[in-house]
Amino acid sequence: MANNKKNDAITARDVDFAKWYTDVCRKAELMDYSGVKGFIIYRPYGYAMWEQIQKHMDKKFKELGHENVYMPMLIPQSLLQKEADHVEGFAPECAVVTKGGLDDLEENLVIRPTSETLFCEHYAKIVNSYRDLPKLYNQWCSVVRWEKTTRPFLRGSEFLWQEGHTIHATEEEARKETLQMLEVYRSTAQDLLAIPMVTGRKTESEKFAGAEETYTMEALMHDGKALQSGTSHYFGQGFAKAFDVKFLNKDNKQEYVYQTSWGASTRLLGAIIMVHGDDNGLVLPPRVAPIQVMIVPVMQHKEGVLDKAYELEAQLKAAGLRVKVDASDKTPGYKFADAEMRGIPVRLEIGPKDIEKGQCVIAKRLDGSKETYALDDDLGSKIHTLLDQIHDEMYAKALKFRDENIRTAHTYDEFKEILETKAGYIRMMWCEDDACEAKIKEDTGATSRCIKEDEEPFGDVCPICGKPAKKVVYFAKAY
Amino acid sequence: MANNKKNDAITARDVDFAKWYTDVCRKAELMDYSGVKGFIIYRPYGYAMWEQIQKHMDKKFKELGHENVYMPMLIPQSLLQKEADHVEGFAPECAVVTKGGLDDLEENLVIRPTSETLFCEHYAKIVNSYRDLPKLYNQWCSVVRWEKTTRPFLRGSEFLWQEGHTIHATEEEARKETLQMLEVYRSTAQDLLAIPMVTGRKTESEKFAGAEETYTMEALMHDGKALQSGTSHYFGQGFAKAFDVKFLNKDNKQEYVYQTSWGASTRLLGAIIMVHGDDNGLVLPPRVAPIQVMIVPVMQHKEGVLDKAYELEAQLKAAGLRVKVDASDKTPGYKFADAEMRGIPVRLEIGPKDIEKGQCVIAKRLDGSKETYALDDDLGSKIHTLLDQIHDEMYAKALKFRDENIRTAHTYDEFKEILETKAGYIRMMWCEDDACEAKIKEDTGATSRCIKEDEEPFGDVCPICGKPAKKVVYFAKAY
Numbered sequence: 017m018a019n020n021k022k023n024d025a026i027t028a029r030d031v032d033f034a035k036w037y038t039d040v041c042r043k044a045e046l047m048d049y050s051g052v053k054g055f056i057i058y059r060p061y062g063y064a065m066w067e068q069i070q071k072h073m074d075k076k077f078k079e080l081g082h083e084n085v086y087m088p089m090l091i092p093q094s095l096l097q098k099e100a101d102h103v104e105g106f107a108p109e110c111a112v113v114t115k116g117g118l119d120d121l122e123e124n125l126v127i128r129p130t131s132e133t134l135f136c137e138h139y140a141k142i143v144n145s146y147r148d149l150p151k152l153y154n155q156w157c158s159v160v161r162w163e164k165t166t167r168p169f170l171r172g173s174e175f176l177w178q179e180g181h182t183i184h185a186t187e188e189e190a191r192k193e194t195l196q197m198l199e200v201y202r203s204t205a206q207d208l209l210a211i212p213m214v215t216g217r218k219t220e221s222e223k224f225a226g227a228e229e230t231y232t233m234e235a236l237m238h239d240g241k242a243l244q245s246g247t248s249h250y251f252g253q254g255f256a257k258a259f260d261v262k263f264l265n266k267d268n269k270q271e272y273v274y275q276t277s278w279g280a281s282t283r284l285l286g287a288i289i290m291v292h293g294d295d296n297g298l299v300l301p302p303r304v305a306p307i308q309v310m311i312v313p314v315m316q317h318k319e320g321v322l323d324k325a326y327e328l329e330a331q332l333k334a335a336g337l338r339v340k341v342d343a344s345d346k347t348p349g350y351k352f353a354d355a356e357m358r359g360i361p362v363r364l365e366i367g368p369k370d371i372e373k374g375q376c377v378i379a380k381r382l383d384g385s386k387e388t389y390a391l392d393d394d395l396g397s398k399i400h401t402l403l404d405q406i407h408d409e410m411y412a413k414a415l416k417f418r419d420e421n422i423r424t425a426h427t428y429d430e431f432k433e434i435l436e437t438k439a440g441y442i443r444m445m446w447c448e449d450d451a452c453e454a455k456i457k458e459d460t461g462a463t464s465r466c467i468k469e470d471e472e473p474f475g476d477v478c479p480i481c482g483k484p485a486k487k488v489v490y491f492a493k494a495y
Numbered sequence: 496m497a498n499n500k501k502n503d504a505i506t507a508r509d510v511d512f513a514k515w516y517t518d519v520c521r522k523a524e525l526m527d528y529s530g531v532k533g534f535i536i537y538r539p540y541g542y543a544m545w546e547q548i549q550k551h552m553d554k555k556f557k558e559l560g561h562e563n564v565y566m567p568m569l570i571p572q573s574l575l576q577k578e579a580d581h582v583e584g585f586a587p588e589c590a591v592v593t594k595g596g597l598d599d600l601e602e603n604l605v606i607r608p609t610s611e612t613l614f615c616e617h618y619a620k621i622v623n624s625y626r627d628l629p630k631l632y633n634q635w636c637s638v639v640r641w642e643k644t645t646r647p648f649l650r651g652s653e654f655l656w657q658e659g660h661t662i663h664a665t666e667e668e669a670r671k672e673t674l675q676m677l678e679v680y681r682s683t684a685q686d687l688l689a690i691p692m693v694t695g696r697k698t699e700s701e702k703f704a705g706a707e708e709t710y711t712m713e714a715l716m717h718d719g720k721a722l723q724s725g726t727s728h729y730f731g732q733g734f735a736k737a738f739d740v741k742f743l744n745k746d747n748k749q750e751y752v753y754q755t756s757w758g759a760s761t762r763l764l765g766a767i768i769m770v771h772g773d774d775n776g777l778v779l780p781p782r783v784a785p786i787q788v789m790i791v792p793v794m795q796h797k798e799g800v801l802d803k804a805y806e807l808e809a810q811l812k813a814a815g816l817r818v819k820v821d822a823s824d825k826t827p828g829y830k831f832a833d834a835e836m837r838g839i840p841v842r843l844e845i846g847p848k849d850i851e852k853g854q855c856v857i858a859k860r861l862d863g864s865k866e867t868y869a870l871d872d873d874l875g876s877k878i879h880t881l882l883d884q885i886h887d888e889m890y891a892k893a894l895k896f897r898d899e900n901i902r903t904a905h906t907y908d909e910f911k912e913i914l915e916t917k918a919g920y921i922r923m924m925w926c927e928d929d930a931c932e933a934k935i936k937e938d939t940g941a942t943s944r945c946i947k948e949d950e951e952p953f954g955d956v957c958p959i960c961g962k963p964a965k966k967v968v969y970f971a972k973a974y
Contacts, residue, residue: 048617051574052604055567057617060632063563084542088534089568089606089637089653090590095530108597111569113606115591116652117641125531127568127592127606138527138536147823153539157637158568162596173595174568344626 054173105225216466240439298359335396533652584704695945719918777838793846814875
């Protein structure tokens with residue numbers, strides 16, 4: 017059967033997962049490399065997915081009262097250096113502009129690796145009183161962080177993201193915002209991308225440069241590695257003090273603001289690929305798929321077939337579906353395999369016999385199953401229902417995979433054995449000492465992904481050092 | 496009357512138009528300056544207008560078959576140098592990255608001043624046959640051009656824009672695309688921004704670096720200066736030859752593609768401000784206004800007033816209007832002046848007496864006129880109708896101003912006299928010699944804005960040199 021035909025050009029996942037990943041990225045035309053290492057081209061099919069993510073998240077941000085702004089791309093080096101931890105974290109990754117026009121600059125400028133410093137400088141100018149608070153700003157942009165090892169969408173010297181930066185009159189409100197935005201990310205992953213996340217707090221050594229607390233959501237890839245997919249930071253008053261962002265509180269006293277920032281990036285595209293894809297290529301969650309239904313005319317040279325295909329396209333478009341007709345001069349078998357490789361959730365086949373019978377055949381990318389649908393006025397809403405079903409099935413499948421790959425280690429030997437044989441997440445009790453994290457990382461390559469404060473301790477000793485341990489921590493190898 | 500109160504902090508237009516402009520930009524919180532000259536902060540109220548423009552244009556682009564992509568922010572210097580005219584035009588304006596991470600780069604990288612070179616390099620890789628054509632790509636991003644003299648929105652070292660880059664199998668198709676996109680810009684200006692444009696072709700000396708032909712739309716500001724507000728370029732095969740972008744045509748022969756590019760930027764915000772604004776501040780065209788209706792409760796401490804205001808807000812939001820309640824602790828008079836300064840098209844006043852009578856008062860920002868509206872289910876649709884009326888009135892007013900400020904010069908003396916006393920556009924017959932343009936520019940500061948090939952010649956001699964002239968050209972002082 018054509019739709020089960022293996023796509024020869026894509027490496028099988030179990031043969032070489034890294035190769036499979038880049039094969040899919042390029043063959044499905046999600047991206048291409050540019051002449052500068054680590055700077056990729058987001059091709060239409062990849063960018064369209066990012067646009068769906070943007071649309072979904074931007075709406076949520078605005079519903080919660082956030083406003084979009086745009087800050088300059090360049091940051092004076094002196095400004096970046098105002099918060100000590102922050103500059104220490106980012107200085108080694110900066111791209112530096114030293115010439116503007118034909119002249120050497122008086123002060124070097126850094127292409128934003130993130131924009132905390134710019135937001136702080138601006139906030140210090142525009143905030144005077146508690147009446148001016150909160151400020152709930154967000155921006156969509158690209159940032160540059162010089163990376164040595166790069167992979168499409170996962171780690172690049174330039175990537176697209178949104179960065180929210182908010183300031184508040186109270187610690188309580190800022191902490192609430194931090195967790196609220198983590199939940200926006202988590203629910204976006206679930207509702208739009210059909211990806212179940214693990215959420216929690218980062219350890220001291222893994223948190224953001226300058227943050228008091230960093231919360232993260234982590235997705236589990238098919239190869240058992242974790243992917244940090246969105247973070248939300250509580251800054252306390254650290255940046256506010258460094259940048260002198262003060263306000264007159266209700267008691268008429270000067271106080272520093274309480275701050276958050278939160279970001280999610282085109283890494284999410286990498287998560288979609290590696291959570292859902294299979295050996296035939298992409299498998300796209302319907303709500304983020306640029307094309308949800310590919311109509312493939314069978315025997316398209318026969319009179320009426322192409323007309324019917326376009327008529328169906330118009331009908332389904334009017335029903336709010338993202339739909340396309342593949343009217344190229346390729347064979348149906350080729351078109352089936354191509355739609356499959358691109359991960360299009362639903363393929364609609366229509367040929368002379370179907371038209372005669374007033375029906376069409378609909379095939380699901382997820383499992384290859386086929387069903388006959390009547391060509392009536394309800395076709396659009398039936399496909400909507402089918403797409404929702406597919407979304408739920410994809411989420412359930414990914415959730416099962418994730419849950420099967422969370423394992424508990426009571427001893428370090430157990431930890432290492434799990435890591436070597438099965439990968440996935442490893443739950444371990446932890447003493448909260450950086451040294452134990454560092455040892456695990458050095459010995460095994462696994463890192464702490466997050467502290468699960470919502471999980472009951474299942475022991476009271478850290479298996480690494482033997483000291484008392486109160487926290488459940490998830491470890492994993494990660495991208 | 497409060498709504499006629501002059502806003503003291505804004506300089507009158509006739510006293511100092513440049514000062515008026517920056518006063519409005521800052522007081523209405525459209526932008527703020529950053530620590531780097533020429534790099535501005537787009538504040539929420541300014542950015543929200545850009546978002547409206549993006550939404551409107553992006554929809555049109557997609558309806559015409561264009562797809563969005565994202566190209567890298569950095570261009571290797573060697574790539575930028577491949578097309579001779581292009582590099583000559585842009586090299587003096589480039590911001591150059593010489594360090595990445597902690598190392599000096601082997602090759603300097605330029606922050607994109609525009610992305611023709613990147614698109615060409617990519618197209619060369621992905622296009623093989625006429626079946627791959629056309630490629631109709633667009634990207635939304637910011638670009639950097641080092642400018643010595645900068646003004647918010649009008650000329651900055653960084654600005655936001657979209658750049659469309661298309662390639663075609665035939666010259667005819669590419670030429671059609673060039674004009675089609677100019678028309679998209681022109682109609683966007685008319686339908687969304689209520690700005691009448693003058694459109695035409697740029698002279699050789701004013702065209703884009705590397706283009707065969709540049710088409711432009713020009714808006715006329717209140718001070719009689721023109722503002723280039725969007726351009727569309729036909730490249731022929733120039734870039735294709737420099738970057739080797741070839742395809743196998745239907746006759747099975749290798750041929751270079753025919754190319755276009757077109758861009759519109761946040762300059763359009765400058766046009767909105769300077770075309771429509773008055774001495775009290777902004778006057779925003781309703782379709783681009785971030786807030787279309789500001790509800791001002793009168794005697795808001797009285798029971799039921801604020802509730803009614805929020806109830807109306809919900810009703811009007813549900814009717815698809817962008818609406819806000821000003822529930823701050825300021826006086827109604829202050830709120831009226833503030834809404835006026837921010838250019839909000841319609842103010843809705845609601846107080847205890849209005850509620851009693853089941854009515855509200857609606858004031859138009861454009862002319863200060865007030866009318867009473869019944870508080871019934873039709874209020875939303877009535878305000879929609881009113882906003883459409885306001886749009887039409889604003890367009891008609893701007894069109895009248897534009898048309899009154901197009902004057903014809905038969906002699907150079909006449910030209911200079913018009914320029915000194917009245918400004919605006921000056922129509923002149925032109926010999927097509929760069930030298931005459933250059934002389935005008937040197938003598939008067941006015942530049943050719945565009946060749947009006949759709950206008951009948953009204954003479955046959957160039958007033959500058961006395962040689963034969965066939966082209967009607969519009970000159971003006973310009974931003």
